[in-house]
Amino acid sequence: MNTFDLAIIGGTVVHSTGRSQVNIGVEDGRIAYVGPHSFNARETIDATGLIVLPGGVDTHVHLMDPSATDREDFPAGTRAAAGAGVTTIIEHTHSGPIRSGQGLLEKVEYLKGRSNVDFGLAAHAWTGESNAVRSLWEAGVAYFKVFTCTTHGVPGHNAGALLAHLKATSDIGARSLIHCEDESIAGDAQLALIEAGRLDGGVLPEWRSRDAEVSAAAVAALLVRRTQAKATIAHVSHPEVAGYVLRERQAGGDLAAECCPQYFVLREEEANTQGALRKFTPPARARHDSDETDMWRLLREGTLTHISSDHAPSTLEQKAAGDIWHSQFGLPGLDTTMPTLVDAVFRGHLAWEDIARVYGETPARLYGFWGKKGAIRVGFDADFAIFDPAAAWVLENASIQSKASWSPYSGKTFHGKLSRTILRGITIADGDQVMDSRTGKWLPGAGASNTPQ
Template identity: 35%
Template structure:
């Protein structure tokens, strides 16, 4: 018997454990795991000595396309995703025009289908005046709706009364929202004081966005979500104390989840003081003690999802903040480094690989309605596969960045653990740090059950 592809000799890693097995692929899907005599592949890949992981489902990317393609575009961004090990990206609504209704959703879907290297899904945006548009996007396959509790990137914030209406609207069709949670009035008071002081130093960012801005916004949203029974995910949670608030609500039966990103596991205020605009993102960096504890929170299962919050800007835009931090935009690239940084944490003994696979692949696929097509290697799933060499060491460098921005905040950092091959639906899209997939190969993946 012959199938399209056999990946031989590797060790499968899933959240439930690891085991030696070959992977058999037919028509872009996993059809079997095991060792079967007499079954060969039209193509065979030797994975001896490598780990075989499900591709990452990156729940938080900003590719800027259509709109700001001087920063990133669909093709460069998804090629970078392929190199980094993200086989499905969930693109957010902040393009031009922003995705706030079904018509724009469909136009962007069709536009991306001609350009994407890996598979993709979309979040719509939720703002005060478009709540009546959410169901239309949901029916078209939106996986969630992104909203902000603060003014950032030109997005209108959702204050508590507006959040309440959003949660009630989503409850009518069991929708889910991803919330950028920082308290807007505190931020504005802090900003006013800092600007009046004349400060331009790098730690302005930390003083502008201190821990209480996140804690208060999360606390407010938790109260409303518990009362209404809404499903919510908090984006890029940066504080262990925030995770404890979320866990307390979960224990009480709330459907509340936490996303975080590698920057909150690696970067500190000391790094911000040195690197300034290259580490200007929101929420901001935290103290070293908090960073160290975030790994423990991940291992305990208190961080549900690891995403990238890939938000790249060209070097010249970020460098504008070298002498005046106010002039640098918020955002950093991350789609090429996230999987490697988490593998590095495994090698350092900070977290198990099984938990990393769960947070990078299985849980985001489940929360956003893409499982079991995505996020697993069980038979029937798309053959989205990473071959990983856990012993390989490399130094992250601006010189090897595929993203159009051509820089990484981790430039010069040595990591151990490398994605050596990425496959999407059984086709190799990246190998040894180089994208080899074709633009237009990536498919739109609607949420399971969309339109029914």
């Protein structure tokens, strides 16, 4: 065999379907060999005793760049990704939405030299603008973000507007990521709570209720199936929502169900004491240990298809500004999503193979990056997250790379510690040290008619 640029030897290499102790050879940023043989390489990483996962693929990320960079930006947000073993993200920013092909190309240009990991960019579906869908898709957006309720300044799609959007995407095979909360149900609840003078954190689950999420998700899933569109139901917060998505999938709909760590490990009641620090929507729904166990089971079984962070950070000061109605929505999540999945292996909820599937293969396949991203296979990009399964660590705010500088999980012990993150053959995080390498590249979406930059 020829001499490779990089060898990763002796590690336990994880695929979605199994794992084995094999060597990996990397040439020109791509995986050139996976197997039992020894070979020469210019650099060798001894991964004996370590777990080698495909680099994480996080397809729901908000980095606020450009626009709200006091909350987050691409350099800091992608350091958070690198420091957690995530090598690919799909980003969209509500306060700086992409609504045209030109807008996409301007953002790609602006982001040159600002990203530490490879990234796709999503567009925002805008009511009354479904005729823009084709040119956005051909320009290379990764998906269309759709709101069913007016949120973060983005207009909500009622059933009629959603139907028009889905028909437009169905014609060209584009995927949508649909945020599901019924506008009228959440709006009526908000009016009643404000009239009652409520300012406590406990308003969150009453305002952003299970009824609002379930009814919007059921209607969206139905329309996706009827239009033969492709869609992902965003941040499915509890098993009842997953059930409606599954029903339409089994009836023939091309429907994925995304979930995020906050719907497994945070509890609904925390809103009462934590207020704005638990203001994200839909809010946490789990009430008992058994609710968490049910969610992990649905993820293992594939009813919940994949994991994302829904990273949408604010600093503690920004979270404290204004009352519960006016404080920022969202949680920092890129720093902690992969660690939460790895810890779940030690808690008996997941196998290593599940991580390769739900935070690698499945999101890569859904959004058109399969063949490059999401698995350790010859020809794929040499993206790896290498973990030491024997190490445990305690998360502190000081170790958060995001501009948020805090986490709802601070103080918690995580089992399994990141040893190294590698993007296209280059180390971008080594232990606790995160490089600011800025070598991340834009990944055009599946509909792109141009060649990659």
